[in-house]
Every structure is written in C-alpha cells, then in structure tokens.
Amino acid sequence: xxGVSQSPRYKVAKRGQDVALxxxxxxxxxxxFWYQQALGQGPEFLTYFQNEAQLDKSGxxxxxxxxxxxxxxxxxxxxxxxxxxxxxxxxxxxSLEGAANTGELFFxxxxxxxxx
Amino acid sequence: xxxITQTQPGxxxxxxxxxxxxxxxxxxxxxxxxxxxxxxxxxxxxxxxYQGSYDQQNATxxxxxxxxxxxxxSANLVISASxxxxxxxxxxxxxxxxxxxxxxxxxxxxRLKVLA
Numbered sequence: 001x002x003g004v005s006q007s008p009r010y011k012v013a014k015r016g017q018d019v020a021l022x023x024x025x026x027x028x029x030x031x032x033f034w035y036q037q038a039l040g041q042g043p044e045f046l047t048y049f050q051n052e053a054q055l056d057k058s059g060x061x062x063x064x065x066x067x068x069x070x071x072x073x074x075x076x077x078x079x080x081x082x083x084x085x086x087x088x089x090x091x092x093x094x095s096l097e098g099a100a101n102t103g104e105l106f107f108x109x110x111x112x113x114x115x116x
Numbered sequence: 117x118x119x120i121t122q123t124q125p126g127x128x129x130x131x132x133x134x135x136x137x138x139x140x141x142x143x144x145x146x147x148x149x150x151x152x153x154x155x156x157x158x159x160x161x162x163x164x165x166y167q168g169s170y171d172q173q174n175a176t177x178x179x180x181x182x183x184x185x186x187x188x189x190s191a192n193l194v195i196s197a198s199x200x201x202x203x204x205x206x207x208x209x210x211x212x213x214x215x216x217x218x219x220x221x222x223x224x225x226x227r228l229k230v231l232a
Contacts, residue, residue: 042207043207093161103218105163107161
C-alpha cells in the first residue's frame, strides 16, 4: 500500500530476548520518527532520522534501544534484553520535508510489544 | 515541564452537539506547528488539523477547527456536529524547530465519547 507499514503488528517476547521492529515509510518521505506509546498514554518520542542520518536519539530510554535507517528508507528499531517495562506500542511515522508543507506525520499501525 | 498539556482526560458530548478539547503548549521557539490527531480504538493515528505559529487565521478542516490563541499559548480543537464515529482519543502535538531539526511532542490525550 501507499501508507507507512510496520511489522510485526504483534510481538510477544520473553524477558531477556532481543526484538527487532521494522518500519517501511511512505516512498520519498525524508523524515522518519519512532515513538513509544504506553497504554492510555500519548506517544513518547524515541528517535528521528533525516534520510539515513539519525539526528536525534534523545528519547531512547536506555542503551538497550537502537535504531537504524541505513539506506534512508526502511528503518529498524532493535530492543536488546527486553524488560517488562518495554511493553508498549511502537509507532513509526514519516513526513515530507520542506517549508511548503505542514510537516504532517503519517503513522503506521504500530507494533504492539508484550514482554512476559 | 510539560510542553503539551491536555487537562481533560475524558469528555462526553451529545451527538450533533459541538465540543471543545483543550490544549496548551509551552515553547520559546518562535517557529512551531500545532497538530491534532485522532486515535480510534483500532490504534491508527489520523491527522486532523494543523496550525502554524505565524498563521493569522484559525485553521479549519470540515467539522474541525482550531481555536488558536497565541498569547495564551492555547490551541483548542473544536468539533462541530459531533458524530458517533468521533468517539476516540484525541492528541494535541507540537512541532518545534525549523527545517532540519524537527521534533514532535504529544500531549497525554483526551478520550471523547459521543452519546447517541
């Protein structure tokens, strides 16, 4: 489809396992964002890419979290040694750059991670 | 300090009535954008409306309008003629920074229930 695609939609991991979440943004979108949304809360910023450059990773909660976008399109968020507090929906969003547009974020459907 | 504040955890409105969802923000950046997103129970984030900090007029998109009061740093969403399908979580968000250094911050959300 033409929207932001995320996989897997649902992931159950045992505590201590590593997980990888994939985001395929809208073709041509320069900016890519990862957010973490706990149940009943607003999305919390994790990290931001402009093309392949990770310009802001200030929201990553620990060094167990790592994100990459090596070719400036698909991005992967990796969580090592998962903990129960990592259980959340991980949202990916992409956006066009440029002053001519509002900078609206287009979101994927999210990856729901449950750590047992 | 909270950059985006939504003080109404939940709101009820009668079908066909108008409702206002509150949002206040805090920034020292002269250039910023304000957004409202809708998140139904299915989980996807749907863009509703955008207001730029330099826009003189309040933004409108169909039944949605944004009551922008810059001096008060408020950006309330007004939904006119509420419909049952408007029942969802609503998030206010702010984008700070000029081109190249985007960061979007979300509020904690307001859950709207439209009553038949």
